[in-house]
Every structure is written in C-alpha cells, then in structure tokens.
Amino acid sequence: MxxxxxxxxxxxxxxxxxxxxxxxxxxxxxxxxxxxxxxxxxxxxxxxxxxxxxxxxxxxxxxxxxxxxxxxxxxxxxxxxxxxxxxxxxxxxxxxxxxxxxxxxxxxxxxxxxxxxxxxxxxxxxxxxxxxxxxxxxxxxxxxxxxxxxxxxxxxxxxxxxxxxxxxxxxxxxxxxxxxxAHESGRIGEDPKGVPNNLLPFVAQVAAGRRTGLQVFGNDYPTPDGTGLRDxxxxxxxxxxxxxxxxxxxxxxxxxxxxxxxxRPLSVLEVIEAYQKASGVTIPYQIVARRPGDVAASYADVSKAERELGWRAQRSLDQACADTVRWQSNNPDGYAG
CATH class of the missing domain: 3.40.50.720 (NAD(P)-binding Rossmann-like Domain)
Structure with a gap:
C-alpha cells in the first residue's frame, strides 16, 4: 500500500x-x-x-x-x-x-x-x-x-x-x-522543543541533568497515592x-x-519510581498545587480495539522507561546532537 x-x-x-x-x-x-x-x-x-x-x-x-x-x-x-x-x-x-x-x-x-x-x-x-x-x-x-x-x-x-x-x-x-x-534501538524517540508538555520526557530531562527538578501537580486526589492516574x-x-x-x-x-x-492506570509517582529504577538516577520532585482542569484519573476501556482490531498493547512501563533511558543517553540533546 x-x-x-x-x-x-x-x-x-x-x-x-x-x-x-x-x-x-x-x-x-x-x-x-x-x-x-x-x-x-x-x-x-x-x-x-x-x-x-x-x-x-x-x-x-x-x-x-x-x-x-x-x-x-x-x-x-x-x-x-x-x-x-x-x-x-x-x-x-x-x-x-x-x-x-x-x-x-x-x-x-x-x-x-x-x-x-x-x-x-x-x-x-x-x-x-x-x-x-x-x-x-x-x-x-x-x-x-x-x-x-x-x-x-x-x-x-x-x-x-x-x-x-x-x-x-x-x-x-x-x-x-x-x-x-522510544524505539528499542535508542535511535528515534521523543524530542520536544522547549519545555516538555508531558510527564516522561520531563522526567528524562531531569534525570539527564537538563532540568533541575520536577513539579508534581497535586497529591490530594482520590487515588492510591494521591497523584493523578493516567494511561x-x-x-x-x-x-x-x-x-x-x-x-x-x-x-x-x-x-x-x-x-x-x-x-491500566498508573500514577505520577509510579512513573517517577519506574524511571528511577531504569536510569539509576534519583529524580528530585516537589509537590505543588493542582493544575486547573486536571482530573484525578483518565484511562481507557480498550476492549473494542482488542475485539475489532485484534490489537493489544504489549509493552510495560518498565520497558518504556528503559527505552527512554536508552534514547536519552544516546541523544542527550535530541536530534540536534
């Protein structure tokens, strides 16, 4: 095609x-x-x-x-x-x-x-x-x-x-x-321009020393550890x-x-912990006030895709973090490097 x-x-x-x-x-x-x-x-x-x-x-x-x-x-x-x-x-x-x-x-x-x-x-x-x-x-x-x-x-x-x-x-x-x-080879991955808008690339840049720390927006949600749950x-x-x-x-x-x-919803703190495990680097973070518009939890019902597409996500958070570490380590400045 x-x-x-x-x-x-x-x-x-x-x-x-x-x-x-x-x-x-x-x-x-x-x-x-x-x-x-x-x-x-x-x-x-x-x-x-x-x-x-x-x-x-x-x-x-x-x-x-x-x-x-x-x-x-x-x-x-x-x-x-x-x-x-x-x-x-x-x-x-x-x-x-x-x-x-x-x-x-x-x-x-x-x-x-x-x-x-x-x-x-x-x-x-x-x-x-x-x-x-x-x-x-x-x-x-x-x-x-x-x-x-x-x-x-x-x-x-x-x-x-x-x-x-x-x-x-x-x-x-x-x-x-x-x-x-990122791709398991570490050759392609997420390369945000400016300040990352998403959690994992921000965490990766903190671990790489490009940023000094992470802000966690709220720890008083009705979730197991108080931080937001995402898919x-x-x-x-x-x-x-x-x-x-x-x-x-x-x-x-x-x-x-x-x-x-x-x-499968995961909390902000679970993502930080998984990245620390994959990278061997402690991620400094600070709990701050919730952001307006954020919700406690957002995750998918994926049964329709499994049923009609024969598709199901196979890779874990640990694998995603390991692949991100590999991408970030090989490309500390993204594609510009």
Whole structure:
C-alpha cells in the first residue's frame, strides 16, 4: 500500500513510519518540520532498511498537498500533523483552529479530488473531557476543556460527517492516551522543543541533568497515592495500532472510533519510581498545587480495539522507561546532537 503520513517526522509519526516500511508499505511523509527534525527520517530509513519519501510542507498548503498526491498517488493517509500543546492552545486558539481544523478540511478536500478514500486520524483522549468517569469507552460522552481538545473534537465530527456523505470514505479515529517510550534501538524517540508538555520526557530531562527538578501537580486526589492516574502506552504499541486500524478500514467504508491505550492506570509517582529504577538516577520532585482542569484519573476501556482490531498493547512501563533511558543517553540533546 502507498501511505501518505502527515507529521511523519514527529514522535509518533516517525515510529509509525518505521512500522509501515517494515511491513512493506511505501511511505511519503509530509511535514513542515515546525516541531520535528529531518534527522528522524534519516534514522527511520536506517531502522527500516529503506527510506520514506519526504516533502517539506504544511498540510494546510493545498497546492503543496495536491502536488504530493499527484506525484505519490497514495492509497491511504495517516494524519498526525497538528499542534498539540494544551497551554499554548489557550493562548493562541486561532492558530490551533487553523493548523488543526482548517488544515484537516484541506487534506480531506485534496483526498477527495484524487480519489483517496482511506484515512486514519490521530485523535486524543482529551475529547472525553470531564463528562464521564473512567475507564472511557468509545461511546462515552465527549467534549473538551481547552482549544486543543476542541480541535480534536471538531475534527472527529468533520470526519464523521464526511464519511456519512461519501459512501466510499473509510475513517479510523484513534483516541489515544499518553504515549511514552522510544524505539528499542535508542535511535528515534521523543524530542520536544522547549519545555516538555508531558510527564516522561520531563522526567528524562531531569534525570539527564537538563532540568533541575520536577513539579508534581497535586497529591490530594482520590487515588492510591494521591497523584493523578493516567494511561501510558508505549509508542511502538501505538504505532502498531495505527497499522491495525489501517488494515481494518480497508474492509469497508464508514467512520470507526477506537481507543488505543493499556487500560491500566498508573500514577505520577509510579512513573517517577519506574524511571528511577531504569536510569539509576534519583529524580528530585516537589509537590505543588493542582493544575486547573486536571482530573484525578483518565484511562481507557480498550476492549473494542482488542475485539475489532485484534490489537493489544504489549509493552510495560518498565520497558518504556528503559527505552527512554536508552534514547536519552544516546541523544542527550535530541536530534540536534
């Protein structure tokens, strides 16, 4: 299959590109490199034994996207590209609506013009908001508490409406929880620009001496150790979930939604402890006040993905931490090094 991967130079996109290439698919990455590095794609080629094609472009650029479809003729799209920082989205909401929502509309229009009828969309557990209690099943009420979350929610609605109007369009919406870890080789991993927005890369940078300590936001939640519970999924398991969804929607049109997670919630302190064990480094942390909008627990009901995709997360928190240590040790400055 010929698969166009938007945002394929990024964290999840690069790991998914490796899995696609290893499975024999041809890959074209379209990425504007605003939050990624071309070095990741060089390493993707190294790990997969062959390269992905690459076009540097923003998905919202209709002319560049049209040219990519003309030259590559994709059978399917996996759509990762977009902005993803919750805090930034509250400060720059119009940027998020343009880069995430408007760009996805452009992508769907170009797909339709070229007769490409299969798309896997990178959504998020943020769409579950606070309207229901975990574990979240795919039919739980959805909403959002910030512009980033609303962009995911809106795109899901756009995809559902597009699939309802076009009987040839097959859509997979993948709601995933907290991606962690790195490729076991240590050659590709998460390389956030600026201050990391997620727990494990921040912990890794503290362990590597790039940051002095970690803030734990609240230890008075109704959880076993008082810190927030989250569903952490290894990035390679997540990548393989995309391939399973891509194969499944090849069986017929319509819009399908699946959670990708482990279904096993872990606390902030458990993640810190596991990373200390993997790295042999003590992680200094300070308990501070809760952040507005944070919830006590967020984790997946993954039974639908197991039943319909034949997919299940295989890798543990310990393995994710060991792989992150390997990535961080080999690349102390990320791809810039």
């Amino acid at each position: 010929r698969v166009l991967v938007t945002g394929g130079a990024g964290y999840i996109g690069s790991h998914t590109s490796v899995e696609l290439l290893k499975e024999g698919h041809d890959v074209l990455v379209v990425d504007d490199l605003s939050n990624s590095s071309p070095e990741s794609l060089r390493r993707v080629a190294e790990l997969a034994g062959r390269p992905a094609e690459f076009i540097e472009a923003n998905v919202g650029d209709a002319a560049a996207l049209d040219a990519a479809f003309v030259s590559f003729r994709p059978d399917a799209v996996i759509h990762f590209a977009g902005r993803k920082a919750v805090g930034e989205s509250t400060q720059l909401p119009l940027l998020y609506y343009r880069e995430n929502v408007a760009a996805t509309v452009t992508l769907l229009e170009v797909m339709a013009a070229h007769g490409c009828g299969r798309i896997v969309f990178s959504s998020s557990a943020t769409v579950y908001g606070s309207a229901s209690e975990p574990p979240f099943a795919e039919d739980a009420p959805t909403g959002a508490t910030n512009p980033y979350g609303w962009t995911k929610h809106m795109i899901e609605q756009i995809l559902a409406d597009a699939a309802a109007a076009d009987q040839e369009l097959a859509v997979a919406v993948l709601r995933y929880f907290n991606p962690i870890g 952490y999924i290894h990035v390679v398991d997540l990548a393989q979930g995309h391939l399973a969804a891509l194969a499944r929607i090849g069986e017929g049109a319509g819009c399908h939604v699946w959670n990708l997670g482990t279904g």
